[in-house]
Amino acid sequence: MLKVNLEDVKKAEEVLKPIVKKTPLQESKKLSEKTGANVYYKCENLQKTGSFKIRGACNKIANLTDEEKSHGVIASSAGNHAQGVALGAQMTGIKATIAMPETAPLAKVTATKSYGAEVVLNGAVYDDAYAKAVEIQKETGATFLHPFNDKYVIAGQGTIGLEIFDQLDGKVDTILCPIGGGGIISGIAVAAKGLNPNVKVIGVQTDNIPSMKVSKENGKVTTAFKEATIADGIAVKTPGDVTFEIIDELVDEIITVSEEEISRAILFLMEHQKVVAEGAGAVSTAALISGKYVPQKDENVVCVISGGNVDVNTLYRIIGVGLAAEGRRYSFSATMTDKPGGFLELISIISKNNANILNANQTRLSSGGAIGKQSAEFIIETFDHDHIAKIKADMKAAGFDVVDL
Incomplete structure (x- = not known):
């Protein structure tokens, strides 16, 4: 059952x-x-x-005994349970400590603190934060509020x-x-x-x-x-x-x-x-x-x-x-002959294909590169993957060596 x-x-x-x-x-x-x-x-x-997460956290806090509440509560969370517990504890007037992974988004950490909870950061994933919460619970006697494994x-x-x-x-x-x-x-x-x-x-x-x-x-x-x-x-x-x-x-x-x-x-x-x-x-x-x-x-x-x-x-x-996954942003490098007008020709191809240049960076190759060549890196806005394929084909047909980034 x-x-x-x-x-x-x-x-x-x-x-x-x-x-x-x-x-x-x-x-x-x-x-x-x-x-x-x-x-x-x-x-x-x-x-x-x-x-x-506030649903489970507040239902759990509502079902704590007065004795359990008197010791304060501690929880481990990737961020959302933390905020639910912190707000629930604040509404109930009890102390809350939350262990969160060091990788937790700053927005979640800041929000948790804003509800009055003490935040302790530990490890890369939820499981690391849980281990820290268990350690703190043993030291303080606080009531542990599990984020999921609780009826x-x-x-x-x-x-x-x-x-x-x-x-x-x-x-x-x-x-x-x-x-x-x-x-x-x-x-x-x-x-x-x-x-x-x-x-x-x-x-x-x-x-x-x-x-x-x-x-x-x-x-x-x-x-x-x-x-x-x-x-x-x-x-x-x-x-x-x-x-x-x-x-x-x-x-x-x-x-x-x-x-x-x-x-x-x-x-x-x-x-x-x-x-x-x-x-x-x-x-x-x-x-x-x-x-x-x-x-x-x-x-x-x-x-x-x-x-x-x-x-x-x-x-x-x-x-x-x-x-990028939808083909609406494309990053690439293009190598060209180091001659006047080469960079302009490349931009012209992009423009004629109705792509929008977001970033362009032209650099001469280091001494370890081919003599008489230079490269440029681009990030462009495109319509889809077919659009990208057309632009690449036109650049290669014009003699540019194109590499996806």
């Missing part, structure tokens, strides 16, 4: 009504046209603190599922949801399957940290880590045993997406939905636009956007990756 059920989620809903927002459910006309399905976004990026946290996150069903009048076919440690999808799966066992619940992870996918394949909790990810909110190497048990029974499938696909999804959401999503919040969209999940015609599909707490500097870099 699972440790969380539909009644737990409904109780959490009553607790959270005066605290959290009922976030909007928006239709994506662009994705609906692209897939032939009816695609909706559950916008938890518009939740208080910019993430769904009250899971029940709190499950209230998203209740809202989705209410907002679509129960006409839900599939829910695409991010997975890190598994808290949000566990709660949503309990709620969704409790209301309609035929609903498909599909998890999405990053290729770089597919820990829950590997765990489900192995039939047991398994650590999996390849490298860091822009989806820092789901950068969990080892999922929870409580969440794994629920996911193993209730989640129909787990898909993984690449860093490039996540970048494209973030760009897609900004351009077509006017929504700012962090990497973790964009993975459900990435599953659709990449074709990793192909819905049936007229299927009602809900993509959960789990959060929007992305650092502006990080967002700038991600957009660049997304533009």
Whole structure:
């Protein structure tokens, strides 16, 4: 028997009504046209603190005993749980300490401190922050609030599922949801399957940290880590045993997406939905636009956007990756004969193809290069990959040696 059920989620809903927002459910006309399905976004990026995490954190704090509250609370987080705990603790009048990875976006660290919490940075991923939190908990006796492997946290996150069903009048076919440690999808799966066992619940992870996918394949909790990810909110190497048990029974499938696909999804959401999503919040969209999940015609599909707490500097870099992936930004070097007019000829080719030069840097080759040659590096705005191919072909036909950067 699972440790969380539909009644737990409904109780959490009553607790959270005066605290959290009922976030909007928006239709994506662009994705609906692209897939032939009816695609909706559950916008938890518009939740208080910019993430769904406040639901689970506040439900957990509400269920603490007076004794547990008296010692203060400590949590580990990649950033969003940190803000949820910090705000919940501030509202309750208790002390909060949060351990976060050193790689956590500055925006998340700053926001957590703004809610009155003490922040301790440690390690590269969530698991490192967790180890530090456990160490501090032993030293101080503070009450530990786990970000996902806790029945009250899971029940709190499950209230998203209740809202989705209410907002679509129960006409839900599939829910695409991010997975890190598994808290949000566990709660949503309990709620969704409790209301309609035929609903498909599909998890999405990053290729770089597919820990829950590997765990489900192995039939047991398994650590999996390849490298860091822009989806820092789901950068969990080892999922929870409580969440794994629920996911193993209730989640129909787990898909993984690449860093490039996540970048494209973030760009897609900004351009077509006017929504700012962090990497973790964009993975459900990435599953659709990449074709990793192909819905049936007229299927009602809900993509959960789990959060929007992305650092502006990080967002700038991600957009660049997304533009390059779509063929809308092209970086290259071109080598030419060192003669008058060579650079002008190159620019002319770019101009005649209606590309826009963002950056150009012309340098003479070092003494180690070919005599009588010089090179130039460009970043240009283009329409798509076919446009890039045409520009490259024209440059090569004119005698330029072109290398992608």
